[in-house]
Amino acid sequence: MQGTTLILVIGAMAIAAYYMGRSRSVALVGGPTQGTALHSLPGYYGYFTAIWCLLPALAVLLLWVLLEPRVIVALVVQGLPEAQRNLPPGELNLLVNNIQNLAAGDAVSGTVDASLQDAANRFNEYKVLSRKILTVLTLGLGGLGAAIAWRRIRPDFRARNRVEQIVLVALIAASSIAIFTTIGIVLSVLFEAIRFFQKVPATEFLFGLNWSPQTAIRADQVGSSGSFGAVPLFTGTLLITAIAMLVAVPVGLMTAIYLAEYSSRRVRGIAKPLLEVLAGIPTVVYGFFAALTVAPWVRRAGESMGLEVASESALAAGLVMGIMIIPLVSSLSDDAINAVPSAMRDGALGLGSTRSETMTRVILPAALPGIVGGILLAVSRAIGETMIVVMAAGLAANLTANPFEAVTTVTVQIVTLLVGDQEFDSAKTLAAFALGLVLFVVTLLLNVIGLNVVRKYREQYD
Amino acid sequence: MRMAHMTESNVTENEVMASQPDVDVADPVDTAAAATGVAVDLPEQQLTELGATVGEVRCADPYVVAENVNVHYGDNHAIQNVTLEISKKEVIALIGPSGCGKSTFLRCLNRMNDSIESARVTGRITLGGQDIYSKEFDPVALRARVGMVFQKPNPFPKSIYDNVAYGPRIHGLANDRAELDDIVHNSLERAGLLKEVKDRLDEPGTGLSGGQQQRLCIARTIAVNPEVILMDEPCSALDPIATARIEDLMDELSEDYAIVIVTHSMQQAARVSKRVAYFHLGLLVEVDETDTIFTNPRHKLTEDYITGRIG
Ligand SMILES: Nc1ncnc2c1ncn2[C@@H]1O[C@H](COP(=O)(O)OP(=O)(O)OP(=O)(O)O)[C@@H](O)[C@H]1O
Ligand SMILES: [Mg+2]
Numbered sequence: 001m002q003g004t005t006l007i008l009v010i011g012a013m014a015i016a017a018y019y020m021g022r023s024r025s026v027a028l029v030g031g032p033t034q035g036t037a038l039h040s041l042p043g044y045y046g047y048f049t050a051i052w053c054l055l056p057a058l059a060v061l062l063l064w065v066l067l068e069p070r071v072i073v074a075l076v077v078q079g080l081p082e083a084q085r086n087l088p089p090g091e092l093n094l095l096v097n098n099i100q101n102l103a104a105g106d107a108v109s110g111t112v113d114a115s116l117q118d119a120a121n122r123f124n125e126y127k128v129l130s131r132k133i134l135t136v137l138t139l140g141l142g143g144l145g146a147a148i149a150w151r152r153i154r155p156d157f158r159a160r161n162r163v164e165q166i167v168l169v170a171l172i173a174a175s176s177i178a179i180f181t182t183i184g185i186v187l188s189v190l191f192e193a194i195r196f197f198q199k200v201p202a203t204e205f206l207f208g209l210n211w212s213p214q215t216a217i218r219a220d221q222v223g224s225s226g227s228f229g230a231v232p233l234f235t236g237t238l239l240i241t242a243i244a245m246l247v248a249v250p251v252g253l254m255t256a257i258y259l260a261e262y263s264s265r266r267v268r269g270i271a272k273p274l275l276e277v278l279a280g281i282p283t284v285v286y287g288f289f290a291a292l293t294v295a296p297w298v299r300r301a302g303e304s305m306g307l308e309v310a311s312e313s314a315l316a317a318g319l320v321m322g323i324m325i326i327p328l329v330s331s332l333s334d335d336a337i338n339a340v341p342s343a344m345r346d347g348a349l350g351l352g353s354t355r356s357e358t359m360t361r362v363i364l365p366a367a368l369p370g371i372v373g374g375i376l377l378a379v380s381r382a383i384g385e386t387m388i389v390v391m392a393a394g395l396a397a398n399l400t401a402n403p404f405e406a407v408t409t410v411t412v413q414i415v416t417l418l419v420g421d422q423e424f425d426s427a428k429t430l431a432a433f434a435l436g437l438v439l440f441v442v443t444l445l446l447n448v449i450g451l452n453v454v455r456k457y458r459e460q461y462d
Numbered sequence: 463m464r465m466a467h468m469t470e471s472n473v474t475e476n477e478v479m480a481s482q483p484d485v486d487v488a489d490p491v492d493t494a495a496a497a498t499g500v501a502v503d504l505p506e507q508q509l510t511e512l513g514a515t516v517g518e519v520r521c522a523d524p525y526v527v528a529e530n531v532n533v534h535y536g537d538n539h540a541i542q543n544v545t546l547e548i549s550k551k552e553v554i555a556l557i558g559p560s561g562c563g564k565s566t567f568l569r570c571l572n573r574m575n576d577s578i579e580s581a582r583v584t585g586r587i588t589l590g591g592q593d594i595y596s597k598e599f600d601p602v603a604l605r606a607r608v609g610m611v612f613q614k615p616n617p618f619p620k621s622i623y624d625n626v627a628y629g630p631r632i633h634g635l636a637n638d639r640a641e642l643d644d645i646v647h648n649s650l651e652r653a654g655l656l657k658e659v660k661d662r663l664d665e666p667g668t669g670l671s672g673g674q675q676q677r678l679c680i681a682r683t684i685a686v687n688p689e690v691i692l693m694d695e696p697c698s699a700l701d702p703i704a705t706a707r708i709e710d711l712m713d714e715l716s717e718d719y720a721i722v723i724v725t726h727s728m729q730q731a732a733r734v735s736k737r738v739a740y741f742h743l744g745l746l747v748e749v750d751e752t753d754t755i756f757t758n759p760r761h762k763l764t765e766d767y768i769t770g771r772i773g
Contacts (some may be wrong), residue, residue, distance in 0.1 A: 343616035352606030
C-alpha cells in the first residue's frame, strides 16, 4: 500500500475507534441518559481509543520510513558478488547509487551488466516486501492498540486524565522541537567556527583591522592568503545600526505617543494600518529604494554641502533601515504605553498636569520597560538585517566612523562568503560561521541585558 | 461584574460598620421607617418631568455652584438638569444606586469628563464665581484647584517622595529643595501618613498597603493646595480600619477644604458629611442636611434607598 493511502487508512481507523470507544462507554452505563455514571464525558473515551489506535501505528510507520532505506541497501549489498562487496566505501557508494537508479528506472552511469540488473531487481523486491510488511504491521498495531484501549474502558476508567496526559506529552514534544533545533543550530555554528579558529587565530579575527577574505582556490594558485580581521565589519554593523536607531527610536516613539495619547479614534484607525503596511514591505524593496533613491539623494545633498559622499553610503542604508524599523518600535511602544493603567493617566490629569506632563512624567516612565524591550528587539533586527545593506551600503570593508563612506556589515559578509565557489572547509567559507557565532552571541547578550533591564524596572514599578 | 463586586464589598463593609458601637447616628433603617408618614410620594415619572429636587440645593456660602447641568454620553442622558451648591468648608456626600451618575457629576466639577470622547456637558458650573466651562478657563489650572482622589488608590510608579512632590513640581510651588521637602512633609503629615513612611520616602509608593496608598494619594492631592477635594468612593477598596483613618482625615481636612465624596456606604455618609445629595437615574432627587436625610427623608425614592429597598 502507498504511504499516503496507509496514513489515510490509519486515520479512518482512528475515527472508527473514536466512535467505538465512545459508544462502548455509553453502552457500559446503559445509554446516554446515564452519562453521569461515567468518570469522563463519553467523548474522552473515544479520544482515548483513537489515540491508542493512532500512536503505535504512526510510531512504527515513522521508524520504518527512517530505517527502511538503510536496511534494504544493506541487504542488497549482502547479495552482491564478493569482489564488489569489498570495494572501497566511495566506489561502493557509487555502485549502490547505480543500483538504486536502475531500480527506479533512472539514468545509470556506466554499463548495465547482469549482476547490476540482478541487484536492482532484488532491490525492488525488497522494497515491495517491506511495504507489505509495513502495511500489515501498522494496520495490525493500530487495530490491536484500539482493541486494547477499547477493552480497558470501564465506567470508572479515568479517560479524561489519560487524554490530558497525552496532550501534555504532545505539547512538551512540540516545544522541545524548537529548543532542540536551536541547540542544534548553535552547536553546528560553534563547531564550524572552531574549525575556522584552527586556521585563523581568534585574536586576529576579533581584533584584526583588515578584512579581505580572498584565499587561493587551489593550492598551486598564486593568490592572497586572505586576512580575517573582523573589526571593520563590527564597526560597519555598529555604524549602520546606530544610524538606523537614531532614525527609528525618536520617530517611532513619537508616533506611538501620538497614536496612544493624542490622536482621535479616527486618525488612529487610519494611521495604525498604514504603519503596519510599512512593516509588511519586503526588505528587498527597501533595499532598492535605498540604493536607487536615497543613496543618490544623500550623495547630492552631501555634495551640495561640499562633502564627499560615496555612492553607496552607510548613511543611506542606515536611514532606510531606520524607516523600516519605525513600525516595530512604534507598535511595541504603543503596546507598552497602552498597558499603563488609565488610573495613572487620571491621577496625573487630576493633579492638574497637561497632557505632555502626564506623558513625560508618568506614562513614559511607567511604560519604559516595555519601550526598552521594544528598542532592543529593534536593535537586534537592525543588526541582523542584510538586504538593505547589501544593496545600499556596499561590500567594502572600510574601517571608518564616517557615515558618508561605504561600509559593510557582518550579515552582508556572511552572504558574500557563502555564495562564493570556495571549498566548504576553506577558511573563507568557515569565516561565515565565525561571523554567525559572533552575531549570535551579540544578540543573545542584547536579549539578556534587555530582559534584565525590563525585570529591574518591573520590580520598581509594580 | 464590577457592580456586583462593589455591592458585595459594600455589604460586608456595612455589616462591619453597623456592628461598631461608636456609630453616633441612629440606625437609619429604623428611623427612616418611623418617618414613613412624612415622605413625599412623588412618582418617578413626574419627577423626571419637573426635574425638581426636594430639599435645599442652595447653601449659605456657596463656592462651587452647578446650575442646570446636563451630561450626555452619546445618547445616554447621564445627568439631567442638576442644580447644586457647595460651600467652602463642608463635606457633602453624593449617594445613590449604581449607575445613577454620581461619578459623572463629580467629574464635571474638575472637567475630567473632557477626556471622555463621547461626553458632552451643558449647563453652568462656577468655582468662586468663575465659569469653569468658559473658553478662557484653563482646565489644567482648574484641576490644581479642584483635586481628585479616585476609587482605587493610584500612586504613580515613583518613590513616595516623588509621588507627593509631583504636583508641586509641575505647578512650580516650591522654589528650592528645602521648600519642596517642607511641602512633602506637611502633606504627608496632614494625610496621617508621615509617621509610617518617614524613613522610606525614597521607596516606591506602590509598595505601600492599600490604605497607605490611598492616604498617599490624598497627600499628593493636598500637596498642590486645592480648594475643593473630590473623592470618588475613596474607601471602597479598604478595610474598616483604613476606612476609619481616612474618615478622620476627611474630618480634619474639611476645616480647610470643601470635600465632595461619593460613597455607597450610608454609614460613611452619615459619619463624615454635613449634607447629603441623593441621585437617582441621573436626577438629583433630594439634598439636605445629613441628619434630616437619614432621619426624615422627604422623597419616596430617598427613603426607599436608605432603607435598603433600592440599590
Ligand atoms: N465613560 C463613559 N462612557 C459612556 N457612558 C458612561 C461613561 N461613564 C459612565 N457612563 C454612563 O453614565 C451613567 C452614570 O455612570 P456613573 O459612572 O456616573 O455612575 P455612578 O453613579 O458613579 O455609579 P457607581 O456607583 O456604580 O460608580 C451610566 O449609565 C454609565 O453607563
Ligand atoms: Mg462611580
